[in-house]
Amino acid sequence: MYEQLFSRFMEAFKSSLEDPDIHLSYTDRQRLKAGEYAEVAAEKLPTLERRIYWTKVNAGVAAVLLALGAVLTAVSGAGVEPSWTLEEFFFPLFFAFCMGIAALGGMWRMVKLEKQRLLCELVVAQHEEETAEKTEKTEKTAAPPM
Secondary structure, eight states: OHHHHHHHHHHHHHTOTTOTTTSOOHHHHHHHHTTOHHHHHHHHHHHHHHHHHHHHHHHHHHHHHHHHHHHHHHHHHHSSOTTOOHHHHHHHHHHHHHHHHHHHHHHHHHHHHHHHHHHHHHHHHHHHHHHHHHHHHHHHHHSOOO
16 A cells, blocks of 8 residues: 555656646655655645645635626626627626636646645655554564563
8 A cells, every 4th residue: 555655646746847846856756766755745745835825825816806807797798788899898708717717727726736735745644654653563572571
């Protein structure tokens, strides 16, 4: 099970070549080959959390602009006569469409980063559990029976 978790961790970071914050450096890849999964994951966690925060902020701004675009669309459609033209209605509609795409893109990015953060936390927790089990076994074997 550990091998699956660690291979999934490596694949998640290998597939993120386009993201310089998450992409593994040469040193990190060498450390992963040496088996230092938890250390690399622990180093990546603050970066991921920071990226998630700013992605949420950006998605929130895009959502607010989307709402503003929807209001502009409603206002431009409400104040015209029955002979309104599409040109009067096009800009607010286009603005709302673009902001909707931006908001959805930000949310998709946040979900991707959140999955990577959870995977890092899982790797770190698994390593801590293994370490606790090893120390417990060592203490049991080192303690003389009474």
